[in-house]
Amino acid sequence: MVLKIFFPQCCNRADSGLLVGRWISGHDSAVVLAVIHYPFIPGQVKQYVQQVSAKSGVELSVLGSWSLPKEGQEGMESFLRDLSTIFPQQRWLQIHREIGKTGFTCEVLNRDQSKTTFANMLLLVQMFQTVATSQPLFFMDRYDDGPLKSTHWQSEGREASIIVELLKQASVPLCLLISWLLSIWTWICNIRIFSLYPLRWLSSKLSTCVQLSYKTEHMRTLSSAKPAAGHTQFMRKANILVSFLVDVALGMLLISWLYRDNHIAMLANTLVPAADHVAKELDELLQWLMGAPAGLKMNRALDQVLGRFFLYHIHLWISYIHLMSPFIEGILWYGGLSACLGLTFALSLLSDMVALLTFHIYCFYVYGARLYCLKIYGLSSLWRLFRGKKWNVLRQRVDSCSYDLDQLFIGTLLFTVLLFLLPTTALYYLVFTLLRLVVVLFQGVLHLSVDFINSFPLFAVGLRIFRPYRLAEGVKFRVLCEEPGTALHLLMEINPLKFSTVVQMYRTPTYSCYPKDSWAALVKKLFVGELIYPWRHKTIKTE
Amino acid sequence: MSVVRVMGPDSAPGPAVPWRKVLWERQPFPDNYVDQRFLEELRRNEGIRQYRYWAVVKEAGFVGQQLSCVAIFITLWLYMEQGLLSPERLLLTSLVCALLGYGLHQALTSQMESGCELRTRLADLQSATIFLSFTFGFSPVLKTLTESVSTDTVYAMSAVMLLAHLVSFPYAHPSTPGSLSLNAALFASVCLASRLPGALHTFAMLSCALLVFAMWPCLLQRLRENAPSQFTGLCVGVCIGGVGGLGSQSPGGAVLLALALGSVTLLCPLLLVMLQRHKDNIQGPWDEAEIHEDISHFLH
Numbered sequence: 001m002v003l004k005i006f007f008p009q010c011c012n013r014a015d016s017g018l019l020v021g022r023w024i025s026g027h028d029s030a031v032v033l034a035v036i037h038y039p040f041i042p043g044q045v046k047q048y049v050q051q052v053s054a055k056s057g058v059e060l061s062v063l064g065s066w067s068l069p070k071e072g073q074e075g076m077e078s079f080l081r082d083l084s085t086i087f088p089q090q091r092w093l094q095i096h097r098e099i100g101k102t103g104f105t106c107e108v109l110n111r112d113q114s115k116t117t118f119a120n121m122l123l124l125v126q127m128f129q130t131v132a133t134s135q136p137l138f139f140m141d142r143y144d145d146g147p148l149k150s151t152h153w154q155s156e157g158r159e160a161s162i163i164v165e166l167l168k169q170a171s172v173p174l175c176l177l178i179s180w181l182l183s184i185w186t187w188i189c190n191i192r193i194f195s196l197y198p199l200r201w202l203s204s205k206l207s208t209c210v211q212l213s214y215k216t217e218h219m220r221t222l223s224s225a226k227p228a229a230g231h232t233q234f235m236r237k238a239n240i241l242v243s244f245l246v247d248v249a250l251g252m253l254l255i256s257w258l259y260r261d262n263h264i265a266m267l268a269n270t271l272v273p274a275a276d277h278v279a280k281e282l283d284e285l286l287q288w289l290m291g292a293p294a295g296l297k298m299n300r301a302l303d304q305v306l307g308r309f310f311l312y313h314i315h316l317w318i319s320y321i322h323l324m325s326p327f328i329e330g331i332l333w334y335g336g337l338s339a340c341l342g343l344t345f346a347l348s349l350l351s352d353m354v355a356l357l358t359f360h361i362y363c364f365y366v367y368g369a370r371l372y373c374l375k376i377y378g379l380s381s382l383w384r385l386f387r388g389k390k391w392n393v394l395r396q397r398v399d400s401c402s403y404d405l406d407q408l409f410i411g412t413l414l415f416t417v418l419l420f421l422l423p424t425t426a427l428y429y430l431v432f433t434l435l436r437l438v439v440v441l442f443q444g445v446l447h448l449s450v451d452f453i454n455s456f457p458l459f460a461v462g463l464r465i466f467r468p469y470r471l472a473e474g475v476k477f478r479v480l481c482e483e484p485g486t487a488l489h490l491l492m493e494i495n496p497l498k499f500s501t502v503v504q505m506y507r508t509p510t511y512s513c514y515p516k517d518s519w520a521a522l523v524k525k526l527f528v529g530e531l532i533y534p535w536r537h538k539t540i541k542t543e
Numbered sequence: 544m545s546v547v548r549v550m551g552p553d554s555a556p557g558p559a560v561p562w563r564k565v566l567w568e569r570q571p572f573p574d575n576y577v578d579q580r581f582l583e584e585l586r587r588n589e590g591i592r593q594y595r596y597w598a599v600v601k602e603a604g605f606v607g608q609q610l611s612c613v614a615i616f617i618t619l620w621l622y623m624e625q626g627l628l629s630p631e632r633l634l635l636t637s638l639v640c641a642l643l644g645y646g647l648h649q650a651l652t653s654q655m656e657s658g659c660e661l662r663t664r665l666a667d668l669q670s671a672t673i674f675l676s677f678t679f680g681f682s683p684v685l686k687t688l689t690e691s692v693s694t695d696t697v698y699a700m701s702a703v704m705l706l707a708h709l710v711s712f713p714y715a716h717p718s719t720p721g722s723l724s725l726n727a728a729l730f731a732s733v734c735l736a737s738r739l740p741g742a743l744h745t746f747a748m749l750s751c752a753l754l755v756f757a758m759w760p761c762l763l764q765r766l767r768e769n770a771p772s773q774f775t776g777l778c779v780g781v782c783i784g785g786v787g788g789l790g791s792q793s794p795g796g797a798v799l800l801a802l803a804l805g806s807v808t809l810l811c812p813l814l815l816v817m818l819q820r821h822k823d824n825i826q827g828p829w830d831e832a833e834i835h836e837d838i839s840h841f842l843h
Binding site: 297298299300301385386387388402403405406408409410411412413415416417420421 | 670674685723
């Protein structure tokens with residue numbers, strides 16, 4: 001019969017006394033929670049143990065005796081054996097250690113020979129549960145002035161910090177303030193005028209508005225009145241708070257850089273020439289396309305039409321930019337102020353501004369893609385007509401079909417026309433798709449970094465670095481003493497989580513931005529001419 | 544039941560019962576026993592047709608005729624390209640031919656189906672209007688289609704398309720236009736027509752192509768049904784016309800065409816008839832069952 005005893009490390013050096021703890025039923029195990037020192041009165045000990053049992057709901061009892069004989073304390077052995085008669089137990093543990101040796105000697109006195117059942121896997125869980133629920137036992141200390149003095153794993157002091165205590169005191173009025181502000185903000189957002197369809201659609205597309213709503217959600221979680229229900233909730237709240245603080249700190253850093261040395265005026269002065277430069281480059285590109293680009297065979301008439309159409313758009317755009325140029329500095333100044341809400345906010349504002357500034361590229365891409373898509377669709381349908389087949393919509397397959405003479409005639413003419421105009425359209429489509437992809441890539445990088453700042457669990461990582469025992473994955477045992485004749489002495493240590501598991505488990509769920517299609521699907525969409533919106537935004541998960 | 548002594552393959556006298564070709568009964572023969580009635584149900588060359596040479600030549604004349612049609616079309620194109628034929632004259636001729644052909648077509652049809660004549664005439668007029676307006680409207684676009692494509696590519700594409708037209712032409716019933724053949728011919732004519740100097744040339748060429756590839760087979764179908772002897776004469780006439788027309792432009796082409804016609808109409812039927820005696824089809828009870836729907840059961 002193997003007896004497992006869980007013994008707190010602090011009690012290794014405790015004075016001799018009685019062991020108080022709990023037998024875990026069904027296993028041959030005991031958890032020692034505290035050592036009550038001499039001198040004591042047995043009646044008081046029994047009373048105290050019963051009190052604590054009632055308060056904590058855990059079945060505590062006196063397990064046995066612990067002896068660490070110091071100088072001048074001989075004759076303990078007989079005293080200890082007599083103790084077993086005072087406390088009627090089924091089993092009585094006697095653990096004994098000599099100063100200078102690491103090994104324990106352990107004896108068990110069994111009153112009756114009851115059979116023990118098999119051990120099962122929940123031993124460690126029950127052990128930890130016992131320790132966690134026996135809170136009231138740890139309020140008493142050996143430095144107390146009461147009739148009983150005990151040593152337990154919290155006797156060397158509990159971990160606390162003044163800052164945390166101060167924050168806890170200050171958090172209550174702060175939470176009230178934040179929830180009041182949030183209610184005003186929600187009331188403003190729910191005004192009817194903002195629920196009109198165009199505004200609503202626009203606000204779902206602009207990433208700034210999405211970020212705003214996201215941060216509002218977070219604030220609401222943080223400032224809720226009831227405390228965190230479980231470990232996950234607590235970690236999530238803590239992560240949100242720390243991320244938010246880091247975000248605001250980075251934003252403040254950005255502001256301090258922007259508003260110093262007149263950087264804003266510099267930015268505004270480079271913006272309009274940059275837009276002009278982009279437009280000029282596009283102009284040159286179109287002129288090149290209207291010629292014979294790369295020696296490809298373009299249909300001259302269609303080429304001219306398309307090129308002139310896009311050139312006209314560019315001129316419109318340039319005049320619009322020039323119209324806006326006096327206001328740009330003001331816009332930048334006020335926009336930069338928004339970084340005080342966080343770096344993520346500034347980044348999403350930047351992404352929106354890039355989207356607005358490259359709106360003409362988006363328009364060109366849509367025109368080119370639609371034209372190309374129409375052409376591909378027409379060509380595929382007419383190719384079926386060429387072979388004398390037809391698409392059966394009901395059966396979703398290609399069937400043979402007997403066409404009339406005029407259908408065949410007109411179909412063939414159109415097929416020829418579309419086929420010979422294909423290279424021209426395809427080239428324009430290719431050029432504008434590439435431009436659009438560059439812009440989308442840039443926006444994607446911005447969104448990914450915003451997402452990263454939002455979802456990275458800084459608090460959990462910090463906790464893992466500085467207090468690794470709070471995030472445990474399991475326990476590991478190390479052999480301390482394996483001498484024959486003494487009990488096997490193992491040291492149990494908490495096995496902390498790996499960093500990757502920490503990040504994965506405690507990530508804040510965000511409206512994470514990840515590619516919607518696999519590479520194959522994306523290429524196929526590009527080939528056919530479907531409009532691509534490669535980044536998908538998940539809706540915020542509500543729990 | 545009489546008892547027959549059956550000899551097995553090893554010349555030993557077999558048992559008294561005859562062997563039956565059944566699987567569900569245990570018989571006193573070994574599994575690989577072969578009866579003397581082996582392969583009794585084999586039938587050789589069952590549905591074979593006996594071809595007669597001149598009949599096949601007459602049918603093959605139709606193929607030659609189509610080949611000559613294509614040659615005539617190419618001749619007209621060559622004339623237009625060299626400026627020897629003006630588009631107005633071609634248009635006028637095509638119009639006249641179309642009217643004549645339409646009249647002939649109606650004359651041959653009215654023997655069988657009469658009634659609703661006005662409706663079909665209107666429908667035909669509508670089709671004709673659609674053709675002409677569409678072609679006229681598209682001819683400037685069609686003219687510039689192959690501007691940037693090199694001449695060799697255009698010739699190669701047209702040749703391939705015309706070959707496809709000849710191969711996939713529905714020789715059995717040319718009245719219902721085969722999609723692939725008509726489309727290939729029209730594609731080739733668009734490619735060739737876009738090489739001509741003006742938009743009117745393109746329009747004239749396309750109208751001519753429509754006439755030759757879309758309307759002419761309908762007329763031929765009617766002729767074949769109603770006046771077979773005249774049909775044969777017409778085929779011969781078209782062949783001669785094709786060779787002659789091509790000869791006026793390039794003698795080498797004419798020689799090639801004549802050779803092709805000769806081999807298609809005279810040589811290939813000879814080969815077909817001669818090779819018939821090497822035919823060896825076997826049919827037997829191992830063939831897949833074919834269901835011949837006989838609905839006469841339901842009519843009684």
